[in-house]
Amino acid sequence: MKTFRRLFTYLAPYRIFLVVGLGAAVVATLLHLGPPYLIKIIIDKVLVQKNLSLLNYLILALIGLYLLRSGFTTLQIIYINKVQQGLIFDLRNEAHQHLQRLSLSYFEKRQSGRIVSRVVNDVEALQAIISSGGVTLVIALVTLVGSLIILIHLNPKLTLLAMIPIPALTFLVSSFSKKAHKGYRRMRRRLADINALLQENIAGIREIKSFRQEKLRQEKFAGKGGGYYQANMAVIRIWSVFFPLIMLMSALGTVIVLWYGGRAAIAGDLTIGGLVAFVSYLGLFYTPINQLNQVNNIFQHGRAAGERIFAIIDAVPEVKEKKRAIASNLPLAGKIKFNNVSFSYGTGKKKKEVLHQITFTANPGELVAFVGASGSGKSTIVSLIPHFYNINEGSITIGNYDIKDLKLKHLRQNIGMVLQEPFLFNGTVLENILFGKPGASKEEVVEAAKTANAHNFIQELELGYETEVGERGVKLSGGEKQRITIARVILKNPPILILDEATSSVDSEAEILIQEALEHLMKGKTNFVIAHRLSTIRNATKILVIADGRIVEEGTHWELLAKKGSYYRLYQMQFQFGDT
Ligand SMILES: Nc1ncnc2c1ncn2[C@@H]1O[C@H](COP(=O)(O)OP(=O)(O)OP(=O)(O)O)[C@@H](O)[C@H]1O
Ligand SMILES: [Mg+2]
Known part of the structure; x- marks a missing residue:
């Protein structure tokens, strides 16, 4: 009944x-x-x-x-x-x-x-x-x-x-x-x-x-x-x-x-x-x-x-906004702080802690990089910034706000993410870039695509910006997809940037070009970068080495090299194989 x-x-x-x-x-x-x-x-x-x-x-x-x-x-x-x-x-x-x-x-x-x-x-x-x-x-x-x-x-x-x-x-x-x-x-x-x-x-x-x-x-x-x-x-x-x-x-x-x-x-x-x-x-x-x-x-x-x-x-959303969540149209700027954050996926018996007591800060204008073995928890850490999941313990703050107190819309409006697995929607290239800022002009889109080093290949497509990319973007190569997702974020131009292996599927030449563009984009923003190729994060303000869900080392590229710890070993390995 x-x-x-x-x-x-x-x-x-x-x-x-x-x-x-x-x-x-x-x-x-x-x-x-x-x-x-x-x-x-x-x-x-x-x-x-x-x-x-x-x-x-x-x-x-x-x-x-x-x-x-x-x-x-x-x-x-x-x-x-x-x-x-x-x-x-x-x-x-x-x-x-x-x-x-x-x-x-x-x-x-x-x-x-x-x-x-x-x-x-x-x-x-x-x-x-x-x-x-x-x-x-x-x-x-x-x-x-x-x-x-x-x-x-x-x-x-x-x-x-x-x-x-x-x-x-x-x-x-x-x-x-x-x-x-x-x-x-x-x-x-x-x-x-x-x-x-x-x-x-x-x-x-x-x-x-x-x-x-x-x-x-x-x-x-x-x-x-x-x-x-x-x-x-x-x-x-x-x-x-x-x-x-x-x-x-x-x-x-x-x-x-x-x-x-x-x-x-x-x-x-x-x-x-x-x-x-x-x-x-x-x-x-x-x-x-x-x-x-x-x-x-x-x-x-x-x-x-x-x-x-x-x-x-x-069904009740796991991440729920508070009744009086804070929202404003002003950009969220300020120090991002992880304070003793622990986190686990899932609930109940299946719960297994993947992050343990993560503490670090990132100021506007800084670039915080995460390195570490596959499965160590890098993507998980950055996915907590847009409040995709609730944390078990600790707190994450942006400026004076705990992200738990912010309206999700407000929070996420201020964050640009290039995810590890680029995803495009069935539709044209133009529509996919516009995802970053609906209502932007064609000029703005082209500008963003140029910055992402995508304009050239887009122009060579059958119908240029009007080319259909197919479901999940199947008609494009991995690197092309990735550059479109970068253009999306460039168009959005948010104060907080998260790049998870953003240039992993492009060749070294393209990577250098995109890297330059991204550096330009990162100016004055709070940036988080996950990279396997250590050469790309040499200029980071701070590098956090993650192992098994913990921060095991922290410092600049040169400091960490001097320490001769795990970062040094990682670096040596890549150097040996000619990647760096
Ligand atoms: N959605 C999920 N549900 C349950 N467990 C997950 C989920 N995503 C990741 N994990 C687990 O959490 C741990 C950390 O994963 P994470 O994706 O953060 O690793 P990573 O450091 O980004 O690795 P990679 O360099 O391979 O991308 C892994 O053990 C993984 O199996
Ligand atoms: Mg990852």
Whole structure:
């Protein structure tokens, strides 16, 4: 009930459409109840009494009824669909909007295909709740009550007999729905499995091909498909038993009525037309009971889908802004300070501390560099500055503010990041650079691209800045992608810069050019740079050597060399292999 009540609140903006649509459905249904009565009159008054002139009037009335019914049905379809399409439009948007608000940890814990499945398939499955569910329910109830009234009017005693199968029918319907809900839930989950795997197989198609994994991936996919098949068949098996049983019960009613009614007609207690009309209305009366069962089926399905969507909408972001978080349009400038920061990914038992008591400061105009082995925690440290994750202990401050007290928007507006794995969005080169500053002029974009040493290669692309980069930027080389992400940050021009291996995928020549550009960009800003190639950070104000989540050495390039510690060893190694 909770899921339905909640869904109901989403209908509020469409109240008027809903009223018109349901109203039309009710009128169309009432019109549907007319014809059997006219048929009764045709039999009793026209056929039996051979009254030809009455026949014409009745036929005209019948045509009128059918035409009206068609008109109202059209109205019903249009308005109900306005409601239902509106509902899924709103729900999908809300789910997507909320997803964007959720923290990174949410996405790290889940397969993206599963999330996609909820936002696409489960929302879609909800559609049926309105048209095939709600409307059918109203039609069924009107038909049920309407035909019951007419049945009683036609013959009360016969009506009573026709009610014999009702208790059994009700029992069947309710036990079916209990069984079905579980099955539907399983179906939704299995469908998400398929989506998750499919998405992964498409994203990883290069790896699949190069490792010749096609067959195994296909087998795995067939396995997931089989799961969905099984889940579907389980529901269908339940349905295959219940549906015929329900039909059987209503047939039983008709048989009783024909037996008793036939005797009554012969005895003269009932006209022939009366009996024909009674059986027709009885059909109308039992149909809704079958329909109610189907409605239930759809509601159970919708409920399973609704629960899954609301689970997204209700997910609480791990990183939450305080109620009175500070926001301003002024640039955030000032000393950035990590004070005894400890951090771990994940929650609960899986929690393993990756950073231990990290303490350092960075002033505007300074360049703080992180070096250290792969997996030592460099990327993790810088990802804490934009408050991507909550820390366990300690504090991170910018000027006088603890970043916990700042509005995320305000904080992140002031930070420019070039991430270790460059990511481009499907769209043009121009759009991708504009990501850094929506609304910037073409000149500004070109300027930024020139600074990032990207302008030349962009111009050589088929359509220049209007070239589509493909999903995730697949149509560009690694180094090209990287330069576009650098141009993005140059365009944004924030007071705090974070460059995680920003020039790792360009050749040495390009690196020197970009390095120059970046040095220009870094002037007066607070800069954090992670670099494997030590040559690029020789000028750093401060180099922090990280090992196993701790700062093990700290100083300038020359100080650290003189120390002959781990930095010295790293440097020696690179020197030896000619990289520096
Ligand atoms: N999202 C995550 N969830 C859980 N653990 C993570 C996550 N990201 C990184 N880790 C773990 O945290 C540790 C530090 O990772 P981090 O990415 O900060 O290393 P790094 O120093 O940047 O390495 P590299 O030089 O290879 O980029 C590693 O042990 C890694 O396995
Ligand atoms: Mg890293």
